[in-house]
Amino acid sequence: METTPVVQLQQVTKRIGSKTIVDGLSFAVKPGEVFGFLGPNGAGKTTTIRMMVGLMAITNGEVLIQGHSVKTRFEQAMLHVGAIVENPEFYGFMTGYQNLVHFARMMPNVTKERIDEVVRLVKLENRIMDKVKTYSLGMRQRLGVAQAILHRPSVLVLDEPTNGLDPEGIRELRDYLRRLAAEEGLAVIVSSHLLSEMELMCDRVAIIQNGRLLDVRSFKEAPSETEDVEVRFEVDRPDAALELLGEANRAKTEGSELVVWLPNRREATAELNARFVSAGIRVYGIRTLTKTLEEQFLEVTGGNRIV
Structure with a gap:
């Protein structure tokens, strides 16, 4: 209750x-x-x-x-x-x-x-x-x-x-x-x-x-499972990782990282990691990013900063 x-x-x-x-x-x-x-x-x-x-x-x-x-x-x-x-x-x-x-x-x-x-x-x-x-x-x-x-x-x-x-x-x-x-x-x-x-x-x-x-x-509630979150994979061949995804996911490369937006489920990240490993792509690190309060604030207020 x-x-x-x-x-x-x-x-x-x-x-x-x-x-x-x-x-x-x-x-x-x-x-x-x-x-x-x-x-x-x-x-x-x-x-x-x-x-x-x-x-x-x-x-x-x-x-x-x-x-x-x-x-x-x-x-x-x-x-x-x-x-x-x-x-x-x-x-x-x-x-x-x-x-x-x-x-x-x-x-x-x-x-x-x-x-x-x-x-x-x-x-x-x-x-x-x-x-x-x-x-x-x-x-x-x-x-x-x-x-x-x-x-x-x-x-x-x-x-x-x-x-x-x-x-x-x-x-x-x-x-x-x-x-x-x-x-x-x-x-x-x-x-x-x-x-x-x-x-x-x-x-x-x-x-x-x-x-x-x-x-x-x-701040206690995690994002909904229906909400996509930004996940960054540090890999040895980011272009190959991006090509492997094809049109299935929204993704881009940034330096040595592949940035991909996935459903907020641990399984989704694990499954994609397994695909990279199976394709011979080395994965050195995985980071899931959430929006900071400042980013959320600016999003909600339309960019009206606190000064």
């Missing part, structure tokens, strides 16, 4: 004057899932996130958090939400731990044990007693995630969380978010313009353009 979604957007629309910023967005996010939100600048990502966390009014449609409407049951819905919509802000003259204690006082039932638990989750044990003004940007982001999950939310919403981070900080944040989704059962929603990081971090991504949902792509 499919897990009940934590977050559901149902035909969410935002209009400002005569301009439609977000147009009928619908998707759902499940517990334990890292869900990416992709789109060119001005596509409506931040506007959608602001509506999800109650920072901007919804013109039409509905956002449900654990079944509670953000429009009509705002307080109940927000009890299940942790969010960092802008850069996390803290009191620099206080330690990381003092900041967390300060935020914990604003929330019900956050114990000292829970504070210690989130500190361990984001790996700040060695620096939590240092003043925040001594923290790097990456450490501030980790402290922000700790603060956002203090009250055990069902969903963590992060708008461009990797902005300003160096490669090591980005990798650390990615690992923390994956761990939180797995260990806390959190639904994590992340918007970003870094396509390569989204591909590594997310289970699924929603691609929007001009405020409309173009597609939702999963």
Whole structure:
């Protein structure tokens, strides 16, 4: 049985004057899932996130958090939400731990044990007693995630969380978010313009353009068996291999490789390899290529790059 979604957007629309910023967005996010939100600048990502966390009014449609409407049951819905919509802000003259204690006082039932638990989750044990003004940007982001999950939310919403981070900080944040989704059962929603990081971090991504949902792509699902995939055979005689195929397959040569599009079945690749070997064509390597997130994004958006 499919897990009940934590977050559901149902035909969410935002209009400002005569301009439609977000147009009928619908998707759902499940517990334990890292869900990416992709789109060119001005596509409506931040506007959608602001509506999800109650920072901007919804013109039409509905956002449900654990079944509670953000429009009509705002307080109940927000009890299940942790969010960092802008850069996390803290009191620099206080330690990381003092900041967390300060935020914990604003929330019900956050114990000292829970504070210690989130500190361990984001790996700040060695620096939590240092003043925040001594923290790097990456450490501030980790402290922000700790603060956002203090009250055990069902969903963590992060708008461009990797902005300003160096490669090591980005990798650390990615690992923390994956761990939180797995260990806390959190639904994590992340918007970003870094396509390569989204591909590594997310289970699924929603691609929007001009405020409309173009597609939702999963990284866990393999291509359908009815879908052709690109397979590259490194061979000693690529021209002979191409001639052997005849008109039966879409194929071409590139240097020492024969590039052929085959049905997405392991047997199809094995059968073609056997044909080459039987014909005396040496096969040195076989690679099956799938489209990167960037290629999929450009395909869906018609070449509209994220800048």
